[in-house]
Every structure is written in structure tokens, then in C-alpha cells.
Amino acid sequence: MNKETLEPEKWVEHYADMLYRYTLVRVKDPDVAEELVQSTFFAALKSQSSFAGKSTEKTWLFGILKHKTMDYFRSFKKNISIDMSSEEETNQIHFDSSGHMVPKPGNWNLDPEKATENKELAQVLAKCLSGLPDKFHSIFVLKEIDGMGSEEICNEFNIKPTNLWVILHRARNQLKLCLESNWLNTK
Amino acid sequence: MMDKMLKALKLTCKDVYPLISENRDHPLSFFSRVRLKIHLGMCELCKIYQKQLDFLCKIARVLGKEESKVLEETHLKPEVKEKIQKWIEEKS
Numbered sequence: 001m002n003k004e005t006l007e008p009e010k011w012v013e014h015y016a017d018m019l020y021r022y023t024l025v026r027v028k029d030p031d032v033a034e035e036l037v038q039s040t041f042f043a044a045l046k047s048q049s050s051f052a053g054k055s056t057e058k059t060w061l062f063g064i065l066k067h068k069t070m071d072y073f074r075s076f077k078k079n080i081s082i083d084m085s086s087e088e089e090t091n092q093i094h095f096d097s098s099g100h101m102v103p104k105p106g107n108w109n110l111d112p113e114k115a116t117e118n119k120e121l122a123q124v125l126a127k128c129l130s131g132l133p134d135k136f137h138s139i140f141v142l143k144e145i146d147g148m149g150s151e152e153i154c155n156e157f158n159i160k161p162t163n164l165w166v167i168l169h170r171a172r173n174q175l176k177l178c179l180e181s182n183w184l185n186t187k
Numbered sequence: 188m189m190d191k192m193l194k195a196l197k198l199t200c201k202d203v204y205p206l207i208s209e210n211r212d213h214p215l216s217f218f219s220r221v222r223l224k225i226h227l228g229m230c231e232l233c234k235i236y237q238k239q240l241d242f243l244c245k246i247a248r249v250l251g252k253e254e255s256k257v258l259e260e261t262h263l264k265p266e267v268k269e270k271i272q273k274w275i276e277e278k279s
Contacts, residue, residue, distance in 0.1 A: 008275050008279045009272075009275065009276060009279065011271075011275065012268050012271050012272045012275070016263045016268050016271065017261075017262050017263055018253070018254060020261070020262070020263040021255065021257075021258040021259075021261055022251070022253055022255070024258060024261065025250055025251045025255070025258070026251065034263065034264065034267055037263060037267075038267065038270075038271055041271050041274075041275065042274070045274075045275055045278055045279060058253075062253055093204065095199070095200060095201040098199070099199025099200050099201045099202070100199070100200050100232065101200050101201075101204065101232050101233075101236070104232055105232055105235040105236045105239055107235070108238075108239060108242065110242060112242075115242050115245065115246060116245050116246055116248075116249045117249075118246070119256070119257055121246060122246050122249060122250045122257040123257060123258070125243070125246050125247060125250060126250055126257065126258065129247075140247075141251070143212070144244045144247045144248065145247050145248060145250070145251035146251065147248075150212050150213055161212075161213065164212065165205075165208070165209045165212050165213065166205075168208060168211075168212055169205050169208040169209065172208050172240050172243060172244075173208075175243055175247075176236075176239055176240065176243055179243065
């Protein structure tokens with residue numbers, strides 16, 4: 001089997017956009033995303049000798065980027081509990097006196113098979129994601145996009161499981177309502 | 188006794204809807220699980236809500252894949268690319 005080699009001169013051409021888009025989904029601020037991609041390339045160039053050739057160049061670069069992104073998420077961990085108490089439950093679902101949802105959940109009319117192929121819907125979701133508060137955003141990303149386990153997230157951010165559930169519940173709700181008002185109503 | 192049990196099992200949407208989300212994050216207690224199941228069995232709105240969260244999370248997963256095509260039209264700024272390229276060429 002051929003050993004993978006690195007071709008730094010071609011990194012930008014081959015991977016810059018890919019890495020940037022990946023980061024943009026995970027951090028809200030495009031400037032931060034840009035910086036993370038830059039520092040990924042710089043770090044990669046400096047640590048070329050650590051590349052063992054067992055993975056592909058792409059996988060290796062993504063690995064460095066993932067570390068950098070996680071470090072960025074960790075910068076939110078300090079004041080996570082403070083925000084919990086002050087977080088207004090804005091734009092959330094309400095209930096009438098008999099306990100029914102107001103507004104009623106809209107009919108999304110999505111074909112379950114094709115929903116995930118709907119690029120337009122995913123683009124709206126990307127926009128909606130960036131509307132989440134920082135910590136909600138990073139926790140939602142880790143849980144739902146990167147598939148990190150609840151326990152690990154709690155450890156990373158030093159929060160209790162009950163806090164995590166509330167954060168995720170609110171994040172999902174806000175995203176759901178955002179999708180309904182930005183995508184479904186304009187169809 | 189029976190009445191009391193039925194009352195305890197019966198949940199309004201307001202009680203159930205956080206459980207729908209939480210169900211994705213940790214195993215619910217036996218009691219909550221039964222109550223959720225009973226409620227979903229008779230409440231269309233909560234069933235729709237559950238489905239919506241399902242879609243939402245699936246779409247998020249697709250959006251975040253390494254080679255996701257969703258943001259295809261988004262590019263790193265040319266000037267930033269140029270800067271990195273130059274830097275790489277100088278250093279390597």
C-alpha cells in the first residue's frame with residue numbers, strides 16, 4: 001500500500017473551502033471560522049513530521065481542525081451556568097389553559113426519506129443555528145452534529161446533566177421555531 | 188386508587204414536550220417513559236413535534252458532515268487563501 005504523503009502547496013486549493021464550511025457550521029462567527037482554518041494550516045505545516053502517513057492528508061487536516069474547534073468551544077465553559085439563569089425563554093412555545101401547544105406545530109410536509117437531501121432547508125437551518133446563544137450553539141453542535149455523548153459534554157462544560165437537557169431542549173425549540181418562520185412560511 | 192393512577196399517568200402537552208426532547212439525551216425513568224408513550228399515543232400535536240425534532244437533528248447531522256455540499260456556494264475569502272498560500276510556500 002502506498003504511504004500517504006503531504007503536499008502543503010496544494011492544501012489551500014484542495015481543502016481550504018472544505019475546512020472553512022465545516023468550521024462555519026460549528027462556530028457562529030465567520031471571522032472566527034476563518035481564523036481557525038488559518039491556524040489549522042499553520043499548525044499542520046509546523047507538525048508535518050508528526051504525519052505518519054496512516055490516514056489521508058485530508059483526515060489529518062480535519063483532525064487538527066477538530067482539536068482547534070474544541071479548544072474554541074472550551075472558551076465558553078467558564079460562564080455557562082451564569083447564563084442559564086439569565087437566559088430568557090424568548091421565542092419559545094407557549095401553552096393554553098388546557099395545556100395544549102400554542103402555536104400548534106406546523107405541518108412540515110416533508111418526505112422523511114428526502115428531508116435530509118433538502119439543501120435549501122439545511123441552509124436555513126445553518127442560518128438558524130447562528131442565531132443560538134454561543135453556549136447553546138456549541139452544545140447543540142457537539143451533541144447533534146458531532147454526536148458527542150451527554151456525559152462527555154457535561155464534563156467538558158462542567159455542567160449538570162439536568163442543565164444539559166434544558167439547554168438542548170431550548171436550543172432545539174428555538175431552531176424548530178426558526179425553521180418554521182424562515183423556511184416553511186416562505187414556501 | 189385507580190383514579191389516582193390514571194391522573195398521574197395523564198400528562199398535558201406542556202408536561203410532555205420537554206420529555207420528547209429529553210428522551211433524545213438520556214434514558215427516561217420508567218414512569219416518564221410510560222407517561223410519554225401514553226400521551227404520544229393519543230396526541231397528534233406532540234407526535235408532530237417529536238417528528239420535527241427528529242428531522243431537525245437529522246438535517247443538522249447532514250449539514251455538519253466533512254464534505255457536506257450544503258454550503259457549496261460559501262468560500263473562504265480569496266485574500267485569506269492567498270495569504271495562507273504565500274505563507275505555506277515561504278515556509279516549506
